[in-house]
Amino acid sequence: MPKAEAIKYFTEKGDEYKLELIDGLEDGSISFYSQGNFTDLCRGPHLPDTSPIKAIKVMSVAGAYWRGDEKRKQLTRLYAITFPKQKELEEYLALLEEAKKRDHRKLGKELDLFTFSEKVGAGLPLWLPKGTALRERLVNFLKTAQEKAGYVQVATPHIGGKALYETSGHWEKYGKDSFQPIQTPQEGEMFMLKPMNCPHHCEIFASRPRSYKDLPLRLAEFGTVYRYEQSGELHGLTRVRGFTQDDAHLFCMPDQVKEEFKKVIDLVLLVFRALDFKEYEVQISLRDKEDRSKYIGSEENWEKAERAITEAVAEKGMKAVVEYGEAAFYGPKLDFMVKDALGRKWQLGTIQVDYNLPERFELEYVGADNQKHRPVMIHRAPFGSLERFTAVLIEHTAGRFPLWLAPEQAIILPISEKFNEQAKQAAELLKDRDIRTIIDERNEKIGRKIRDAEMAKTPFMLIIGEKEAGAGTLSVREHGQGDLGTMTAQQFQALVQERIQASFSGQ
RNA sequence: GCCUUUGUAGCUCAGAGGUAGAGCACUUCCUUGGUAAGGAAGAGGUCGCGGGUUCAAUUCCCGCCAAAGGCUCCA
Structure with missing residues (x-):
C-alpha cells in the first residue's frame, strides 16, 4: 500500500500509534495483513496461514511502554502462546511447571537458605545458616583461587563520604536514585552507603606512592554494596538492594591491560567450570551508539578500553555477542550471561576496563623512566554477586548442590x-x-x-x-x-x- | 517507578458482611520400626498495615507495605 493511502486509512481509524509507525517507514515498504475481517499494519508474514494454530493460551497481561520508552504512555500488552496441537501446549505448560519447581525463591525457602522480612526491607536478603554455609564455601573457593592468581585482600567500610562519589561520578549519575546520604550530628557532613567498592579501592591505591614494580596491584574484597533498585525490579536473590560483590580492582600499566584481562577471563571460566555452568553467553557491552551523554571520559580512553576487551576476547578465541548501550558509565564490559530456570538472562561474571576513574582520582605510579604515569583499572567480579550467583546456582542444580558446596554433606x-x-x-x-x-x-x-x-x-x-x-x-x-x-x-x-x-x- | 494480579497458621491453600478451617510442619504420648510419609492427642491466627462505610469488616471502599508476571532501569 502506498504511504499516503496507509496514512489515510489510519487517520480514518483514528489510530495515532500506527500513524507514528508509518511515519518512520519507507514508502513502498508498507504492508498490511488480514485475518477474517481484521486488517492491520504488519511487517509479516509470521505464518503462511492460521491452520497450524490449534491450541491457544493467554499467558499474561502487562503494561508495556509505547516503543519501550518509559516517558511515553503505557499500553496493555497481551502475551499468548499457540501450538499446532493441544498436547504440545500441555507439554509446554508442564515444562513451565517443572521450571517453577527450580525457582530459587521456592527452593531457598524449602532448603532454609535465605529469607526476607518486611521489617528489614524489600530486597534485603537474610541469609540463613545453611545458605550462609553455602555462601562461605563459594567465598573460600574464590579466595583460594585469587590468592594463587596474585590478588591481595582488602577490607573497606560500608559507607564513604559523599565527596568520594562526587569524585567518582557516581553521585552525579545515580545520586537521586540511590539511598540518600546519611547525616551526622556534624552540620553538613554526609556519608553514602557504598554502591560500589571501586572508589574505596582507588583511595587504597592512592594511599602511598606506587612504583611500576608494584603493578599490577590486585585488590580484592567481598564488598557489600547498597543500591536503591526500583521496587518493580526486585526479584528474589537475583535483583536486590543490598548484596556482596566478589569484587577486585586491578591497577596496571597500560601495556599490562590485555594480559591481565585475559587472566581474569581464565578466572571467570575456572569458576564457571567448577560450578558446572556450561551454557553461558559472553557479551561485549559497549556504549550506546547515539547517546554518548551517559558516559564519562574521553573518546580516546573509551576506544583504548574497547580495543583491549575486543582483542583479549579474540585472542582467547571466544565467541562473543556485542551489545551496544550496555557499558558501564565509566567503561566497557565483558559480561558473562547465564539463564535462570525460566530462560531469563542474568549477568553474572563481569570484567570492565576503566581509563576514567584513575583519571578522576588522579591515580599515579612512578615508571621505570622515573616519570609519573596513570594506571588503568580493571574492575572484575567472577560471580558478579554472591546473591545472584547463588540464585542461578540453585536454579541450575535444582537445589542438588555439588558435594563440596552442600550445606550438609x-x-x-x-x-x-x-x-x-x-x-x-x-x-x-x-x-x-x-x-x-x-x-x-x-x-x-x-x-x-x-x-x-x-x-x-x-x-x-x-x-x-x-x-x-x-x-x-x-x-x-x-x-x-x-x-x-x-x-x-x-x-x-x-x-x-x-x-x-x-x-x-x-x- | 509504571501496568495487571495477589496477600488467611511456620509451609501449601480453602472460606464467608455476624470476630475462622484443611493438609503438612510443630509439641506430648504410644510404637523401637531396615531404605521415600506408623498411630493418637494437643498447641498454634491482631485474616499484610492504616483509615473509611456499616449495628457489625478478615470479607465492601480508599491509602500504604510486600509479593508474582511484564515494561522501564541496572554503577
Missing part, C-alpha cells in the same frame, strides 16, 4: 532411638574427617527419615542400625541413587573426597 539416620548414641559417635568421627554431618535423632521410622533426607536433598544418608553398630560400619545411601552398601567411616571419607575431586577435574 551427610545425614546419619539411626534405625531407632537405640542407636542415637552410636550415631553421635559416628558423626564426631566424620566431622573430624571434615565431612559436614548432621543426625536425624527423631523418633521416626527409617523410611520416614530417608524420605525427609531425600526431600532435603542431602547428598548422603548414613544408616546405623544393629548390623552397623556391631560391625562399626555405615550403610550409605546416595541422594537420588539409592543404597550403595555398607562401608567404614574411612571408606566413606575416601568416597566423598573422590567425588569432590571428580567435580573439580571436570569428571
